[in-house]
Amino acid sequence: MVVCALRQGAFRRYLPLNLWMLLEMLSGLSRFYVLHSYGLQSSEYFYFYYYSEALATIALYFALTSLYARVLEELKAESYVQKAAILLLSGTAVFSYLIVRQSSHLLVTHFVVELSQNLYFVGLVLTYLLWGAMLKLRESRTRVIQFVLSLGVLFSVFAANYALRNLAPDLRWLWGSLPPIFDCFLPLAWCYTFLRIPEDARLVPARLAVVPR
């Protein structure tokens, strides 16, 4: 995806999205190294997987806030978006801590897993609100529309997966094996957008809404 963005000269324009992708790539390579060195069942890999997952989720959350800033750029709301994003992230962290504080055993690890889960749901709600704002503001940049919609697909599929983990814990092996497949979606979708959609392409967003407006 980063190569596609560089080829299209859009690396700096969509810097937070590209930085997230680089972090995701780095995290994938490091996970592979830890997996190769310590094995799948090792506690090292277990910790590394969940900690890197939490970091990547936080980075994705900030990528989403950068899309907020882009959509609301005409309203000059960038500083408000940044403050609100940090406030919401802190709120989610406190909420996650309150949920796991009873478990004295592996408190930090439980916290990290809980934070990831909650951030996916918060991300989903925020993406939903952003999509609503885009329809209202008649945002027509095709690239931005596709970035937001594909991000919405990713957040909702992860949030649904985490909910299913809690609803059917017996099938944890199944819910646990799906995230790597879901993870492929966003880089491919964004890569397609960079390569196939020119920066000046425009769409009427109301045409895309499920409920006609």
Next chain:
Amino acid sequence: MMAGVIFVFSAAALLQFFISYCRSLIAASSKQVLSAEVKDVTGIQKIASGDDFKRVMQLLHLCPERPEDRNSVQAIGAYFSLLNFLRSTVARIVPSMRAWTESERAQCAYFAAVALERRISFSRDMLAQQMDS
């Protein structure tokens, strides 16, 4: 209870985002004009029909895949299956839904034809490069 609520909300949002995303892919490709060659191969002259989709997809699978297209073609394939499901269930009761699913299916077929056009030109470029070297 809470997990159930989150699941229902996430599934509803997923459906909405997925449909809108597929429609954005279709809308972006609908402006592209098909070459005479692809029109001949697919049988799509001016307006595509939903029934063309399966045939165009078969042709598409004969061409070498492009990694950046794979995701979108799969997404549209899934969207087409969803439309077929709606057509054979809800659209039987709601007549306006039938017209909508037909028009969406036709646009899916047009998207597949555009993807076919890209793959053909990609294969041609690859062949030309090999001939040169």
